[in-house]
Amino acid sequence: GTAQSVTVVEASGTPTHMLYPGASGDLLVELDNPNSYAVNIVSITGNGAVTGSGGVGTCATTGVTVATGTGFPIAVAPGNNVSVVIPNGVSMDTTSDSGCQGATFQVPVTITVHKG
Numbered sequence: 001g002t003a004q005s006v007t008v009v010e011a012s013g014t015p016t017h018m019l020y021p022g023a024s025g026d027l028l029v030e031l032d033n034p035n036s037y038a039v040n041i042v043s044i045t046g047n048g049a050v051t052g053s054g055g056v057g058t059c060a061t062t063g064v065t066v067a068t069g070t071g072f073p074i075a076v077a078p079g080n081n082v083s084v085v086i087p088n089g090v091s092m093d094t095t096s097d098s099g100c101q102g103a104t105f106q107v108p109v110t111i112t113v114h115k116g
Contacts, residue, residue, distance in 0.1 A: 003035060003115070004034045004035050005034075006031055006032065006033050006039055006041070006076065006111060006113045019064075019090050019091075019092050019100075019105060020092060020100060020101050021063075021092050021093070021094050021095075021096045021097070021098055021100060021101070022093065022094045023091070023092060024067075024088035024089075024090065024091040024092075025088070025089075025090050025091075025092075026085050026086065026087055026088065026089060026090075027044075027066065027067075027069070027085070027086040027089025027090050027107060027109075028083065028084070028085050029044060029084045029086070029109060029111075030082070030083045030084075031076060031081065031082050031083075031111065032080075032081045033076040033078065033079065033080055033081070033082075034079065035078055035079070036078050036079070037078050037115060037116060038075055038076065038077050038078055038115075038116030039075075039076050039113045039114065039115055039116050040072075040073035040074065040075055040076070040113065040114050040115075041072060041073060041076060041082075041111055041112070041113055042072050042112045042113065042114055043068065043069070043072055043111070044068075044084065044086065044109050044110070044111050044112075045066065045068050045069075045109060045112075046065070046066025046067075046107065046108070046109060046110075047108045047109055047110040048108040049061070049108070050064040050066065050090065050105055050106065050107050051105065051106045052064075052100050052103035052104065052105045052106075053103060053104055054102065054103050054104050055097075055099045055100045055101055055102045055103030056098075056099050056101050056102050056103075057097065057098070058097050058099045059096070059097050059099045059100040060096060060097045061092065061096050061100060061105070062095055062096060063092055063094070063095035063096045064090060064091070064092045064093075064096060064105075065090070065091050065093075066090055066107060066109070067086065067088065067089050067090070067091065069084070069086035069089060070086075073114070075116055076116075090105070090107055
């Protein structure tokens, strides 16, 4: 058969370390493997601008960076989902608005997957 893409689906749950100006927060990513065979996630990296919404005010996220995760590879069984938490995976410097406090962040990522 034809290989299907492993996709990033909306993550749910609350990371242990929240993101705010001058700090690092956990990056929580939920991945779906729709294939009939296992795959290995070999990397997760940032891919584009991080955006924030729903904070206490304007949230310009100009100083947000995404760290490359560690602890790979991560096996994902056929037809299963896996939640990956990258501790301190997102950092926000003090140039971001204080209005970002309490915001929800959208962090675009690229995942690299190999057949298991």
